[in-house]
Amino acid sequence: MNRQSKILILLEQSKDYELLSALFERNYEIIKPEKFPDETLNYDLIILDGITHNRYKNVLVDEKARVNPLFLPVLILTGKKDVDIAASFLWKTVDEMIVLPVNKTELHARVEMLLRTRKQSIELDNAHEKLHKQSSEQLNIALKSANIGLWDWNLETDKVYYSPEWKKQIGYKDDEISNELTEWSDRVHPEDIERCQKTIHEFLKTPWPDYNLEFRFRHKNGNYLWIYTQASLINNSQGEPVQMIGSHVDITEWKQLREELRMLNSELEQKVKQRTAQLVVIIKQLEAFTYSVSHDLKSPLRGIDGYSKLLFDLYGNSLNDEARHFISTIRSSTKQMNQLIVDLLQYSRLELADVQREPVEIKSVVDSFLQTQEDEINSHHFLVVINFPETTLMADSTGIQIVLRNLIENAIKFSKSVPNPEINFGLEEKHESWILSVKDNGVGFDMKYSQRIFEIFQRLHRAEEYPGTGIGLAMVSKAVQRMNGKAWAESQPGHGATFYIEIPKSH
Amino acid sequence: MEAINSFQPILLVEDNPVDLDLTLRAFSSRKLTNPIEIARDGEEALAYIEKWEKGDPRPVVILLDLKLPKINGLEVLEVIKKHPEFKTIPVVILTTSSETSDMKTAYQLGVNSYIVKPVDFDKFIEVATHIELYWGVLNKPL
Numbered sequence: 001m002n003r004q005s006k007i008l009i010l011l012e013q014s015k016d017y018e019l020l021s022a023l024f025e026r027n028y029e030i031i032k033p034e035k036f037p038d039e040t041l042n043y044d045l046i047i048l049d050g051i052t053h054n055r056y057k058n059v060l061v062d063e064k065a066r067v068n069p070l071f072l073p074v075l076i077l078t079g080k081k082d083v084d085i086a087a088s089f090l091w092k093t094v095d096e097m098i099v100l101p102v103n104k105t106e107l108h109a110r111v112e113m114l115l116r117t118r119k120q121s122i123e124l125d126n127a128h129e130k131l132h133k134q135s136s137e138q139l140n141i142a143l144k145s146a147n148i149g150l151w152d153w154n155l156e157t158d159k160v161y162y163s164p165e166w167k168k169q170i171g172y173k174d175d176e177i178s179n180e181l182t183e184w185s186d187r188v189h190p191e192d193i194e195r196c197q198k199t200i201h202e203f204l205k206t207p208w209p210d211y212n213l214e215f216r217f218r219h220k221n222g223n224y225l226w227i228y229t230q231a232s233l234i235n236n237s238q239g240e241p242v243q244m245i246g247s248h249v250d251i252t253e254w255k256q257l258r259e260e261l262r263m264l265n266s267e268l269e270q271k272v273k274q275r276t277a278q279l280v281v282i283i284k285q286l287e288a289f290t291y292s293v294s295h296d297l298k299s300p301l302r303g304i305d306g307y308s309k310l311l312f313d314l315y316g317n318s319l320n321d322e323a324r325h326f327i328s329t330i331r332s333s334t335k336q337m338n339q340l341i342v343d344l345l346q347y348s349r350l351e352l353a354d355v356q357r358e359p360v361e362i363k364s365v366v367d368s369f370l371q372t373q374e375d376e377i378n379s380h381h382f383l384v385v386i387n388f389p390e391t392t393l394m395a396d397s398t399g400i401q402i403v404l405r406n407l408i409e410n411a412i413k414f415s416k417s418v419p420n421p422e423i424n425f426g427l428e429e430k431h432e433s434w435i436l437s438v439k440d441n442g443v444g445f446d447m448k449y450s451q452r453i454f455e456i457f458q459r460l461h462r463a464e465e466y467p468g469t470g471i472g473l474a475m476v477s478k479a480v481q482r483m484n485g486k487a488w489a490e491s492q493p494g495h496g497a498t499f500y501i502e503i504p505k506s507h
Numbered sequence: 508m509e510a511i512n513s514f515q516p517i518l519l520v521e522d523n524p525v526d527l528d529l530t531l532r533a534f535s536s537r538k539l540t541n542p543i544e545i546a547r548d549g550e551e552a553l554a555y556i557e558k559w560e561k562g563d564p565r566p567v568v569i570l571l572d573l574k575l576p577k578i579n580g581l582e583v584l585e586v587i588k589k590h591p592e593f594k595t596i597p598v599v600i601l602t603t604s605s606e607t608s609d610m611k612t613a614y615q616l617g618v619n620s621y622i623v624k625p626v627d628f629d630k631f632i633e634v635a636t637h638i639e640l641y642w643g644v645l646n647k648p649l
Binding site for chain 2: 299300302
């Protein structure tokens with residue numbers, strides 16, 4: 001602010017005025033008004049005396065209020081006898097006091113100080129205005145880019161301010177919409193207006209914190225948009241609502257997306273239902289298939305075995321060795337085929353059956369399977385050691401039986417050819433599981449096959465060396481998986497194998 | 508009494524010709540003297556009930572396959588076991604099915620024994636022996 005400061009001098013005696021203006025005119029612009037107050041006048045400081053102060057004190061209050069928040073300094077010149085009276089005006093109508101006779105230096109200093117304060121107040125006000133303008137611009141940009149319309153309803157006049165964005169949402173220019181409340185209410189969908197008005201009415205009566213509404217709102221083009229509004233109330237000093245201010249957001253697209261999503265979800269649910277129904281049919285078919293495998297596939301096998309046996313019994317004497325060998329090959333093939341069917345059936349049943357959780361006395365199960373293999377165990381002089389007392393596990397009984405039958409049969413099959421064959425059973429309790437192990441000292445296998453042996457139809461040996469269907473360990477693995485456990489093996493060729501199964505205590 | 512019993516027939520209900528023939532041969536290898544009557548489906552089996560009512564000799568044992576044309580084995584079993592007079596005739600299910608649900612139903616209907624036909628013919632002869640000993644001979648008053 002480089003302009004020269006303006007001083008308004010209101011002194012009763014014109015000679016005093018002459019004196020003072022002569023003193024200041026070099027540095028300041030002096031104003032002597034024809035009349036006072038005068039709204040066209042601009043000044044930075046008022047100098048007056050006791051008489052003019054008395055005359056204008058009410059005007060001074062108005063003048064100060066008019067320019068608020070700017071500071072308008074008032075300096076009073078007073079005689080010694082009136083000091084107390086003048087002092088009582090300080091900070092009401094008067095900001096500074098000089099006692100007559102005037103000391104020129106003091107007067108200069110005080111005037112300069114007041115003008116400096118005035119300048120600072122102007123600078124502060126400018127800065128404040130600039131900041132306000134900036135932030136309201138930013139708010140407008142934000143509201144515009146977020147497509148948020150504003151409305152401000154004066155409850156006393158019933159007039160509403162609608163922001164340009166509010167109007168733009170429904171296709172109107174700023175000057176096309178008045179300040180009437182009907183600009184809003186006439187555009188709300190007939191089916192929604194009653195509900196909206198009821199909610200507003202209740203809200204005005206007893207307001208709640210998160211007021212919001214959704215309604216259909218007519219666009220200039222006749223289509224309806226979905227509008228989401230949020231609002232709050234502003235109360236006067238008596239606590240009565242005088243203003244309701246809120247936002248408008250166009251949620252049409254969001255609503256459509258939500259509807260599409262809902263449709264997709266219900267379609268998906270429908271599809272899942274269909275698929276489930278299809279799966280149920282497939283499972284039923286599979287069950288019928290396994291039933292038919294157990295019944296129909298075995299019948300012809302019985303014919304093949306029966307008639308080859310009869311052929312051998314009735315006509316064996318008239319056949320040569322080669323023909324008799326053929327017959328015995330037919331019969332052993334039949335037996336293998338039968339075993340394959342039995343194993344496959346059990347494997348597929350395992351897939352379909354529910355997992356049970358029941359007490360299993362593990363040592364008894366081991367004993368009973370050892371008994372079924374008694375002939376093999378005795379004839380090959382197996383040493384069988386069970387390294388644990390009777391223990392009750394909570395497990396799937398069918399699964400445990402499948403596991404033990406297969407592991408015991410395997411241990412015997414792969415160890416009976418070695419001298420002093422041995423089978424060791426172990427059971428180790430862990431924090432959350434049991435680990436059952438079956439260890440033999442048989443032919444073993446290369447660890448690079450340790451995973452593959454658990455896959456169905458995977459065999460490491462030729463059928464004539466070690467007969468089998470290639471399903472046994474796959475069944476072990478499946479039975480353990482069903483209990484959320486796992487199966488694995490450790491071995492070294494020629495040094496036996498140990499098979500482990502882990503059974504979680506809770507599955 | 509022994510003479511009468513040895514003429515009491517065994518009723519074999521079996522649709523599969525191979526199984527039928529092998530069963531007959533398994534019994535004949537045991538030199539069984541009882542005549543064997545044959546029904547080739549469920550309907551034929553039930554037709555025997557009328558004959559017994561008219562005075563034909565009732566069988567000493569009924570060997571019943573489950574999977575039969577027209578009327579299945581479990582239905583035949585149910586009719587026999589509900590018959591006021593013939594429910595005492597021993598019925599042995601002789602089948603390929605090892606379905607536990609079939610076994611359960613058969614026992615609920617009052618079957619006397621349930622034998623799963625082995626594929627191995629040697630074992631089948633053992634089964635025939637068992638049937639003969641238990642139901643053919645044991646039933647004869649000593």
